Amino acid sequence: MLKIKNLKAGIAGKEILKGFNLEVNAGEVHAIMGPNGTGKSTLGNVLSGKEGYEISDGSALLNGVELLELAPEERAQLGLFLAFQYPVEIPGVSNANFLKASINEIRKSKGQNPISAPEFLKLLREKMELVEMQKDFISRSVNVGFSGGEKKRNEILQMAMLNPQLSILDETDSGLDIDALRIVANGVNKLRTPDNAFIIITHYQRLLDYIVPDFVHVMYDGRIVKSGDKSLALELEEKGYDWIKEEVEAL
Amino acid sequence: MSTIERNKMTTTIDTSLYSELFDKLQSEIILPSNILQKKQNAIKQFELLGLPNMKNEEWKNTYLAKYLKKGFQPGVVKKDSSKLEIITEILPPLTENTNRIVLIDGLFSQELSQIHSSIQFNIFSTSHCWSENVQNANQLFASQTKDYKQSLTALNTALSQDGMFVEIVEGGSAHIELLIVQTGIDIISMPRNIIHVGRNAYLNIAEQYILLEGHSMINMVSEIFMEENSKIEWVKIQDAGDHCHQIDSNYVSLEKNSRYHCTTLSLTGELLRNQQYIQINGEQAHADLGGIYILEAQQQADNIIAISHNVPNTTSNQLYKGILDDSSSGVFNGKIIVIEDAQKTDAYQSNKNILLSDDAAVFTRPQLEIFADDVKCSHGATSSQIEDYESFYLRSRGIGKELSKSLLMFAFVADVIEEIENVSLREWVKSRISTKLKIDL
Numbered sequence: 249m250l251k252i253k254n255l256k257a258g259i260a261g262k263e264i265l266k267g268f269n270l271e272v273n274a275g276e277v278h279a280i281m282g283p284n285g286t287g288k289s290t291l292g293n294v295l296s297g298k299e300g301y302e303i304s305d306g307s308a309l310l311n312g313v314e315l316l317e318l319a320p321e322e323r324a325q326l327g328l329f330l331a332f333q334y335p336v337e338i339p340g341v342s343n344a345n346f347l348k349a350s351i352n353e354i355r356k357s358k359g360q361n362p363i364s365a366p367e368f369l370k371l372l373r374e375k376m377e378l379v380e381m382q383k384d385f386i387s388r389s390v391n392v393g394f395s396g397g398e399k400k401r402n403e404i405l406q407m408a409m410l411n412p413q414l415s416i417l418d419e420t421d422s423g424l425d426i427d428a429l430r431i432v433a434n435g436v437n438k439l440r441t442p443d444n445a446f447i448i449i450t451h452y453q454r455l456l457d458y459i460v461p462d463f464v465h466v467m468y469d470g471r472i473v474k475s476g477d478k479s480l481a482l483e484l485e486e487k488g489y490d491w492i493k494e495e496v497e498a499l
Numbered sequence: 500m501s502t503i504e505r506n507k508m509t510t511t512i513d514t515s516l517y518s519e520l521f522d523k524l525q526s527e528i529i530l531p532s533n534i535l536q537k538k539q540n541a542i543k544q545f546e547l548l549g550l551p552n553m554k555n556e557e558w559k560n561t562y563l564a565k566y567l568k569k570g571f572q573p574g575v576v577k578k579d580s581s582k583l584e585i586i587t588e589i590l591p592p593l594t595e596n597t598n599r600i601v602l603i604d605g606l607f608s609q610e611l612s613q614i615h616s617s618i619q620f621n622i623f624s625t626s627h628c629w630s631e632n633v634q635n636a637n638q639l640f641a642s643q644t645k646d647y648k649q650s651l652t653a654l655n656t657a658l659s660q661d662g663m664f665v666e667i668v669e670g671g672s673a674h675i676e677l678l679i680v681q682t683g684i685d686i687i688s689m690p691r692n693i694i695h696v697g698r699n700a701y702l703n704i705a706e707q708y709i710l711l712e713g714h715s716m717i718n719m720v721s722e723i724f725m726e727e728n729s730k731i732e733w734v735k736i737q738d739a740g741d742h743c744h745q746i747d748s749n750y751v752s753l754e755k756n757s758r759y760h761c762t763t764l765s766l767t768g769e770l771l772r773n774q775q776y777i778q779i780n781g782e783q784a785h786a787d788l789g790g791i792y793i794l795e796a797q798q799q800a801d802n803i804i805a806i807s808h809n810v811p812n813t814t815s816n817q818l819y820k821g822i823l824d825d826s827s828s829g830v831f832n833g834k835i836i837v838i839e840d841a842q843k844t845d846a847y848q849s850n851k852n853i854l855l856s857d858d859a860a861v862f863t864r865p866q867l868e869i870f871a872d873d874v875k876c877s878h879g880a881t882s883s884q885i886e887d888y889e890s891f892y893l894r895s896r897g898i899g900k901e902l903s904k905s906l907l908m909f910a911f912v913a914d915v916i917e918e919i920e921n922v923s924l925r926e927w928v929k930s931r932i933s934t935k936l937k938i939d940l
Contacts, residue, residue, distance in 0.1 A: 298891045324897035336892035340913025340929075341906055345940050346896075349906065354897040389913070406896060 255306035266470030275442040282467035292418040296330040325357035327413030331403040338390035375408040397428030404435040421455035433458030453485035537641040541656035548650035571716040574686035605688030619671030625662035636664040643750040655720040659691035672701035683713025692721035696729040707736040714742035725757040738766035748774040755781030762789035765800035772801040790819040794827035801830040808841040817848040823859035834866040848878040905936040
């Protein structure tokens, strides 16, 4: 599904991703872990098309289509989703209107008609249940006055509504209490199918107790330096990241 | 050099035209002596002040003469019944329980206005008040404006032929739809409105402009008198195309515990100038002024505000948001005056702008004149762009660049809309802005 090859990207002349490689297949959950400042969030941003990054080399193919040449909305329309670490507040625009705009823009890109109001509401109610959202949420402005936990649950709700092929969760667990973490993880688990895939960027192992990954990668200095299964995450939790740094630097 | 001499030197359009016109007007219309006296005083004041020019602090960034040169002249507006039919066709559908007042080139249209009969209010044309000597109206006429040295207001006092008089009796309420129709004449129309809201009374006004054809200039003045515990909610929408030039001044006095809330939307027009002069004369009274201007091309929108807190324990709030593209420009002059005795005043002022183009400009001048020591006054002004990070968030949800920008523009002005308490006024504003931004909310 996703093939990233030798991706090199930076910002303001400073290289952050230094030859990043990763392959993700349908049905898989990949966790990307690593110390702060190793390029984890940059990876999510570069894949999603955030402006301001210089891409010097490499490619990122989603189902054979080069993502790096596309606008952010085109990537989303192809089935890529980024759950933000810091979701944006949009006063005056209700969650319902925002989601409808989003769904219809994606449908438009595929030459489909706008979603009907009853169909939309049915879908929204169903997905709201998934992340345990209160009813009044529909008319509230996007993320305005939301607690940290609500904002992250809203990210998962948006993901559920847009039904992407590949979702990248950027530190979705940061700042969450244990209940919110459970709701978020539960939402993701229910959305897992053999046809979609997830990349979970996280600093801590905690989230991976709830969302069990098929692969765990350790990122350091702009690339993956170690890969393994879920036991690698437990090892990192126990031993920290210093031994990884030492291993890399010894090479 | 005296003020008079300086004005004479810098005024580009001869004011004597206006004085001659005044004489002509007075010979044609018979006015009660108190009105005539006020009008004579006003033309003298206008002659002293001259037309506003860029040396005047409040007109520093607004070149009025440039717009006058497009052919606008003072004159006596004559009633023209031949256009009634075509105007009827373009008026918006009438809503129930609403009193419709139609001003055509500044003249109150008896034919197109629809006033319900009610014991809660009296609505007349200003010319009716003059010809029938309606004392309630005529005593109030020019009683607020005379102390302001505003030459265009003085001109309106002198040359106004008509307008609306609205009186809400104690405990009464009314909804008014004010339609200001301009037929495209070169004469500057000068409607004069007098609004008196009695104790415990409520008034809401939905005001908008309609331009039939050609171009128009209007210099409208409203004097508003609010008694104890009264409340006004007023929305003004200026969206009648780029051939419109509107100078609109509200003079408001607030008695104890009254609440005045006026929101102005400046969406299209070559010159849209809104002036609000507020005197807070009763404790616990509150003035709320909101404004949204979304401009492009050469459009200019000015918001000139002066709020005087004259007694203790009063509050005011100014919230103005602008989005400016191309070479459009905006002026925000927000003055807060707190006199020595007006302790515990709480006054807030904010003017925020998004500049979408390098050629767009906004001139913001907050002015605080505070003579009391126990007050809370704050002001803030910013100019910024749409944040890339915010835009990225929307685009990452599949929303195209243009729609993302429009949604963020809506989000930027949303708090001004949210402040409008009356649901139908709020929804009206919301839908007009959505239409302007081509979004479906």
